[in-house]
Amino acid sequence: MNTSADQIKKIEAQEYEDLVSQTKPKPTLLKNCIWAFVIGGLICTLGQVILNYFIGQGLTKLDAGSATSVVLIFLAALFTGLGWYDVLGKHAGAGSIVPITGFANAIVASAMEFKREGYVFGVGARIFTVAGPTLVFGFAVSILIGLIKVVFS
């Protein structure tokens, strides 16, 4: 009696786990993707509004792009400091990481955590915890492409 009851319980538990693994990840993945798409899309739309404004002010496309980055970075740094960006990030995932605002967020968030190590080697150094590797690899790839152009032209 006891063993068969245990068996039933085991089978039920196994079936339950199977059921959970079948159903649970998919809605989460779908939900995460929708959040990432919508929030990421909205941040880029905000960028386009700012870009259109600067182009309307007579800036060249290149300068308007730079100015847009500066404004977005400023907003992201401010919202990270206020704790609002992390609230957004909890739902938005990659939607709040991939845009340049996510780059600014990573800088402020890691620097803020290390304030007690001082303003020079705490905040000043930890600014580059994520920004450092990002710039290293960005520069490495672009310089490599530049060198290839030097060789082949």
Added chain:
Amino acid sequence: MSSLVTAFLVGGALCLIGQLVMDLTKPAITPGHILVGYISIGALLSGLGLYQPLVDLAGAGATVPLSGFGHTLTQGTLKAVEESGLLGAISGGVEASAAGITAAILFGYVAAVLFDPKG
């Protein structure tokens, strides 16, 4: 108005790809890896001439994601190589991205000093 729609769709799609990479490989891929990956792949695609069409189509939808920052680095480097050869390969990327990098360091430092972490 249409520039806003394409910016939303393409920018959203680029973020969606990042979310798929994070969710389907976790926990190996961190947000830091996503940033490094996007800037590198953006710089690479730009060198192959594949990123500019996306920028022409989607504007901020392609330049606001960090892959657009990689595109800025590569285009700045290539332009500087045309003007000053080997030296340009070294200086061009930072020249083109100076505003963004300096803003990130300046605003990042000031915000980290002024505010304390929440929770």
